[in-house]
Amino acid sequence: MGWAIALHGGxxxxxxxxxxxxxxxxEEALRHCLQIGVGALQANMPPLDVVELVVRExxxxxxxxxxxxxxxxxxxxxxxxxxxxxxxxxxxxxxxGLRTVVNAISLARLVMEKTPHIYLGFxxxxxxxxxxxxxxxxxxxxxxxxxxxxxQHAKEASIVEIDYxxxxxxxxxxxxxxxxxxxxxQLGTVGCVAVDSKGNLASATSTGGLVNKxxxxxxxxxxxxxxxxANDHCAVSATGKGEAIIRGTVARDVAAMMEFKGVSLMxxxxxxxxERTPKGTVGLVAVSAAGExxxxxxxxxxxxxxxxxxGYSEVAIWPAS
Amino acid sequence: xxxWAIAVHGGAGVDPNLPLERQEExxxxxxxxxxxxxxxxxSNLPAIDVVELVVRExxxxxxxxSGRxxxxxxxxxxxxxxxxxxxxxxxxxxxxGLTTVKNPISLARLVMDKSPHSYLAFSGAxxxxxxxxxxxxxxxxxxxxxxxxxxxxxxxxxxxxxDYRIPTSGYETCGSGVESPLxxxxxxxxxxxxxxxxxxxxxxEGRCAAATSTGGLMNKxxxxxxxxxxxxxxxxACNVCGVSCTGEGEAIIRGTLAREVAAVMEYKxxxxxxxxxxxxxxxxxxxxxxxxxxxNTGEVAYGFNCxxxxxxxxxxxGFMEVGIWE
Numbered sequence: 001m002g003w004a005i006a007l008h009g010g011x012x013x014x015x016x017x018x019x020x021x022x023x024x025x026x027e028e029a030l031r032h033c034l035q036i037g038v039g040a041l042q043a044n045m046p047p048l049d050v051v052e053l054v055v056r057e058x059x060x061x062x063x064x065x066x067x068x069x070x071x072x073x074x075x076x077x078x079x080x081x082x083x084x085x086x087x088x089x090x091x092x093x094x095x096x097g098l099r100t101v102v103n104a105i106s107l108a109r110l111v112m113e114k115t116p117h118i119y120l121g122f123x124x125x126x127x128x129x130x131x132x133x134x135x136x137x138x139x140x141x142x143x144x145x146x147x148x149x150x151x152q153h154a155k156e157a158s159i160v161e162i163d164y165x166x167x168x169x170x171x172x173x174x175x176x177x178x179x180x181x182x183x184x185x186q187l188g189t190v191g192c193v194a195v196d197s198k199g200n201l202a203s204a205t206s207t208g209g210l211v212n213k214x215x216x217x218x219x220x221x222x223x224x225x226x227x228x229x230a231n232d233h234c235a236v237s238a239t240g241k242g243e244a245i246i247r248g249t250v251a252r253d254v255a256a257m258m259e260f261k262g263v264s265l266m267x268x269x270x271x272x273x274x275e276r277t278p279k280g281t282v283g284l285v286a287v288s289a290a291g292e293x294x295x296x297x298x299x300x301x302x303x304x305x306x307x308x309x310x311g312y313s314e315v316a317i318w319p320a321s
Numbered sequence: 322x323x324x325w326a327i328a329v330h331g332g333a334g335v336d337p338n339l340p341l342e343r344q345e346e347x348x349x350x351x352x353x354x355x356x357x358x359x360x361x362x363x364s365n366l367p368a369i370d371v372v373e374l375v376v377r378e379x380x381x382x383x384x385x386x387s388g389r390x391x392x393x394x395x396x397x398x399x400x401x402x403x404x405x406x407x408x409x410x411x412x413x414x415x416x417x418g419l420t421t422v423k424n425p426i427s428l429a430r431l432v433m434d435k436s437p438h439s440y441l442a443f444s445g446a447x448x449x450x451x452x453x454x455x456x457x458x459x460x461x462x463x464x465x466x467x468x469x470x471x472x473x474x475x476x477x478x479x480x481x482x483x484d485y486r487i488p489t490s491g492y493e494t495c496g497s498g499v500e501s502p503l504x505x506x507x508x509x510x511x512x513x514x515x516x517x518x519x520x521x522x523x524x525x526e527g528r529c530a531a532a533t534s535t536g537g538l539m540n541k542x543x544x545x546x547x548x549x550x551x552x553x554x555x556x557x558a559c560n561v562c563g564v565s566c567t568g569e570g571e572a573i574i575r576g577t578l579a580r581e582v583a584a585v586m587e588y589k590x591x592x593x594x595x596x597x598x599x600x601x602x603x604x605x606x607x608x609x610x611x612x613x614x615x616x617n618t619g620e621v622a623y624g625f626n627c628x629x630x631x632x633x634x635x636x637x638x639g640f641m642e643v644g645i646w647e
Contacts, residue, residue, distance in 0.1 A: 090575040090606070096546075097443060117538075117545045118574050122418060122443040124544010210438075216445015217438045218417075225553040225577035243439045247411040249553040249580045256581075260588035 001199070002309025003041040004287045006295055007033055007054055007192040009064040009303030011239045011283025014317055016300075023317065026303055029061045030315045034305040037194065038313075047194040047235075048086045048109075051204035055082070055105040058190035059206050064303070065188040067103060068142050070208020072151040073215050078142045080104045080208050081222040083119075084112060087201030087230030094222040097122035100136040101129045105206045108222070110134065119222065142208070154212035189221055191237030191285060193230070197309065199289035201235035203228045203251070210242065220245035225252035233258045233289060234265055240282035240299060248277045254286055269294035324637030325362040326523050326621040329354050329375055331385040332516030333568040333611030335629030335645055344645055346384060351633035351643045354378050358522060359635055368522040368530035368563070369407045369430075376403070376426040376532045379518035385631070386516035388424060389463050391536020393472045394543050399463040401425045401536050402550040404440075405433060408529035408558035408617070415550040418443035421457040422450045426534045429550070431455065440550065463536070475540040516631070517549055519556070519565030523615040525637070529563035531556045531579070538570070548573035553580035561586050562593060564614045568627065572608020576600075582614050592616075597624040 009030060037054040045053070059067025070078045082104035083094035093112025096119070098104050107129050111120050120128055129136055191205040205228045207221040219242025220227035227238045229251035236251040245251075250272055257268035265288040273282055273296040283297030285304060293306045300318070307313035329351055358375045366374070380388025391399045403425035404415035414433025417440075422428050431453050432441050441449050450457060517535035533556045535549040547570035548555035557564045557579035564579040572578075581604050585596045593616040601612070601624035611625030613632060621634040633643040 092575060094546075115542065117542060117547075118571050119546040119551075120542065120544045121546050122544055124542055127544070128542065214436065214438060214441060214445055214449065216441045216443055216448070218415075218440040218442055219438075223440075223551055223553070224574050225551075225580060229577070243437075246439050246552050247406075247413055249557075249577065252553060252577045252580055253584070256584040256588060260585060 001197060002291045003194070003196050004291045004293050004306070004308040005034070005037045005041060005050065005192065005194045006285035006287055006293050006304065006306035007037065007058065007190070008237065008239055008283065008285045008295070009058060009190050010188045011297045011299045011302035012188065013280070013299060014301035014303070016318065026063050027315055027317070029063055030303060030305040033057045034307055034313065034315065037192065038307050041194060041196060044196070047196050047200050047202035048084070050194045051192040051202045052084060052105055052109055054192040055190060055204040055206050056103045058192070059103050059105060062144050064190045065208045066190040066206040069144050069147065070142050071188065071211040072143065072147050074155070074212045075215055076148070076151060077215070078139055078208055079215065080142070080206070081218060082108045082204070082206035083222040083224060083228040084108045084204040085202065085224060085228050085230040085235070087203070087232055087235050090231060092118055092224045094119040094224065095121065095125045096218050096222045097216070098125055098129070099139045100126060102135040102137055102141070105204050107134055118224070121218070147211070150211050189227070189239035191228070191239060193235040193237050193285055193287045195235065195287045195289060195291060197291070199232070201230045201232065201287065201289060203230040203235040203237050205237045220250070225249045227251060229255055231255055234286050236284055236286040238282060238284040239302065244277055244281040248272070248282070250277060250282060250284060254284065258288070265292045266294045269296040273298050323525070323527070324619040325525050326615045326619050326634070326636040327355065327358045327362060327371065327520070328613035328615060328621045328623060328632065328634040329358065329379070329518070329520045330565060330567055330611065330613045330623070331379065331518050331631030333625045333630045334515055334609055334627045335631065337628060347631050347645065348643050350379070350382055350384050351631060354520070355633040355635055355641065355643065358520065362522070362524060365525065368524040368528045369405070371522045371524065372520045372530045372532035373405060373426055373430050375520040376518060376534050377424045380424050380426060380534055383465050385518050386536045387518045387534040390465050390468065391463050392539040392541070393464065393468050395540050396543055397469070397472060398543070399460055399536055400543065401463070401534070402546060403429045403532070403534035404550045404552055404556040405429045405532040406530065406552060406556050406558040406563070407433070408560055408563055411559055413439050413552045415440040415552060416442065416446045417546045417550045418544070419446055419450070420460045421447060423456040423458050423462070426532050428453070428455055439552070468539070471539055515567055517555070517567040519567060519613060521558070521563040521565050521613050521615045523563065523617055523619055527617040529558045529561070529615055529617055531558040531563035531565045533565045553577045555579060557583055559583050560617060562614055562616045564612055566610055566612040568610025569608045572605050573610050576604040576608065578604060578610060578612060582612065593620045594622045597622045600624070601626050
């Protein structure tokens with residue numbers, strides 16, 4: 001036993017040919033966020049605070065699809081959503097449809113701790129944010145040139161993409177992003193799970209959603225049991241195709257398998273990802289009360305990082321070859 | 322084994338002093354909805370169509386807290402939400418923050434069938450409704466005098482109410498001066514009754530479906546989303562069962578209640594009633610809730626850990642029951 005932490009920056013069809021100038025900043029960012037999380041756990045910060053801290057950091061980094069760097073709706077706007085869960089108490093908080101809140105995960109936490117509710121969305125959530133005095137900025141802060149291009153590309157191809165990470169244009173020629181047969185390019189969402197040496201668990205997930213999504217579309221990230229879950233067995237944060245994660249109640253299922261079938265974290269994670277959810281749609285990070293880590297995905301890759309108290313740490317995108 | 326089965330609910334947590342005439346009205350509505358579902362099942366309508374049909378009826382009737390008769394937000398408006406799930410492929414659809422859509426459950430169905438997504442909310446959902454040409458009305462349509470009165474009471478108490486269906490005339494005779502020891506969400510049960518509605522069905526082909534619809538908490542913050550539109554919490558259906566929950570939204574979400582019934586059936590091999598009993602007993606902590614469920618083998622079950630659940634159930638072999646109390 002001991003503490004453990006895992007975080008992700010999205011699972012999807014991340015091509016092996018991802019150019020260094022797009023790969024390295026993301027790897028650096030994952031390393032940076034991991035260090036922040038590890039430092040916090042070493043300083044005995046409660047896991048709930050750790051996951052919020054790390055996800056705030058991931059939201060602020062424009063390379064991932066959350067906070068700044070969120071993908072755009074079909075109207076070219078951002079609508080961000082997030083959820084957080086404290087495994088010890090099973091209290092949870094969630095938000096959707098945010099346009100100006102700099103850190104969605106922190107607003108989710110406030111909903112959990114300061115309101116009689118669990119989940120606030122859209123105008124009501126924005127109003128609450130203003131009441132609470134959380135940091136808000138003009139919506140344009142979240143929009144990156146990369147995502148404007150992605151939306152353009154998606155509209156031209158008339159597809160709703162989760163995201164893609166290849167450079168859309170090279171040398172002036174239009175390069176078609178590698179898309180799976182079902183028309184989805186998959187990358188998106190950030191998340192973090194953590195456990196301390198006493199077995200207290202927490203999970204947090206945040207996202208901008210799907211490229212070219214309908215305004216008002218809610219995905220799995222703010223849905224407890226789908227994108228986020230934590231109890232006294234494990235903490236899970238999922239990423240991928242929201243609709244598949246919702247119907248698969250992915251995060252809850254990992255915990256349910258551990259609890260009801262008595263399987264290990266790794267077995268539960270692998271089973272849910274590889275046997276119970278369609279290929280190419282999901283990835284997740286999870287930690288158990290005993291300090292184990294699992295990072296499973298059935299997509300080409302998943303931006304991820306993890307560390308455990310015994311000194312192990314890893315930053316990766318694709319499977320170890 | 323086999324054959325169709327259906328259950329409907331109109332909310333968990335009932336004032337023990339509810340006037341008899343209100344109890345009768347509720348039972349009549351539940352009976353009517355049950356009969357609607359039964360004749361649809363006898364005509365071989367698929368489960369997914371039956372649950373939608375029945376919940377539409379519950380939404381249209383102002384008695385319970387959904388569609389017309391929905392609880393009011395702190396601003397005195399109505400914001401409705403609903404979800405529907407089709408067991409065989411676990412397709413699902415959900416909506417939140419509806420203010421003009423006459424039948425939220427039908428919009429949830431359209432999200433499932435006609436959009437690339439699973440869940441649409443607020444202005445985006447309203448926009449989709451207009452694109453789809455569903456019936457829309459003014460927000461005032463959904464607001465009833467009963468609920469306007471209740472909102473006032475709630476504000477005076479400066480607290481969140483789940484629902485309260487006793488009209489002011491009945492309140493004098495049964496509510497005032499009567500100290501009810503029962504509580505839900507920290508409030509005396511005389512001022513609490515969620516009255517979310519739902520329906521679960523298994524058809525003759527063994528296909529399960531579930532649907533839930535609500536106006537949410539009385540005096541809720543605008544933008545508040547509860548358990549009813551959340552797949553796995555208020556609604557769930559898969560190959561083995563269909564489940565719809567009602568009660569304290571927080572407890573249902575934390576307990577992923579609807580999914581839990583299916584999970585213990587799948588992973589622990591429990592039968593339907595055992596699964597329902599297990600979940601109600603062990604998954605609610607201090608939370609108060611109830612649920613209805615059907616299995617793919619034609620069974621029906623319900624459970625609740627509060628003092629009442631407005632419910633009705635029927636199976637193809639002729640069993641039929643409508644009830645409120647234990």
